[in-house]
Amino acid sequence: MAKHKEKDIKTNAMRLLEQKKIPYTVHTYDCEEFLDGISMADALGQPHELVYKTLVTVAKSREHYVFVIPIEAELDLKKAAKAVHEKAVEMLPLKELTDLTGYVRGGCTCIGMKKQFPVVMDESALKLSKVMVSGGRRGSQMELSPQDLMKAAGGSFADVTV
Numbered sequence: 001m002a003k004h005k006e007k008d009i010k011t012n013a014m015r016l017l018e019q020k021k022i023p024y025t026v027h028t029y030d031c032e033e034f035l036d037g038i039s040m041a042d043a044l045g046q047p048h049e050l051v052y053k054t055l056v057t058v059a060k061s062r063e064h065y066v067f068v069i070p071i072e073a074e075l076d077l078k079k080a081a082k083a084v085h086e087k088a089v090e091m092l093p094l095k096e097l098t099d100l101t102g103y104v105r106g107g108c109t110c111i112g113m114k115k116q117f118p119v120v121m122d123e124s125a126l127k128l129s130k131v132m133v134s135g136g137r138r139g140s141q142m143e144l145s146p147q148d149l150m151k152a153a154g155g156s157f158a159d160v161t162v
Helices: 012-019 037-044 077-083 094-101 123-127 146-153
Strands: 025-028 052-059 064-070 089-091 119-122 131-134 140-144 156-158
Touching (some): 012 146, 064 123, 077 089, 119 123, 119 146, 123 156, 131 146, 140 146
Parallel strands (some): 064 119, 119 156
Antiparallel strands (some): 025 140
């Protein structure tokens, strides 16, 4: 199913994909601290348009929402709020990320969080057969189809970028 090196550690996200029998490939790179998505894509030699980042937001209703967007794109907060039927959303303060999701900055992915939040992936992913997202820890990326990712996350697609 997944390609692993012996020393690679399976994350909650990887275990969830395997439970759901969703095929994926793991790509690893050396990473001690946070790398932005563009630097990470370059480290793996991957085209930027295939690599997506995971952003966590909080709405005025205090509900949390997760958005998966291309690494070179910016989340449009108005479109994002509309996609999740909220008046407004804002980025979750970074200091709250690990406690809320169980993931660290640079290792956050939309599946396998402490609690599953509503997930929306930018519709640009529908043009691609495969995307890469964080594998659930720094230094690890998972490659899979966007449809399989949203199936695992119980997510949907919408136009949420600037």
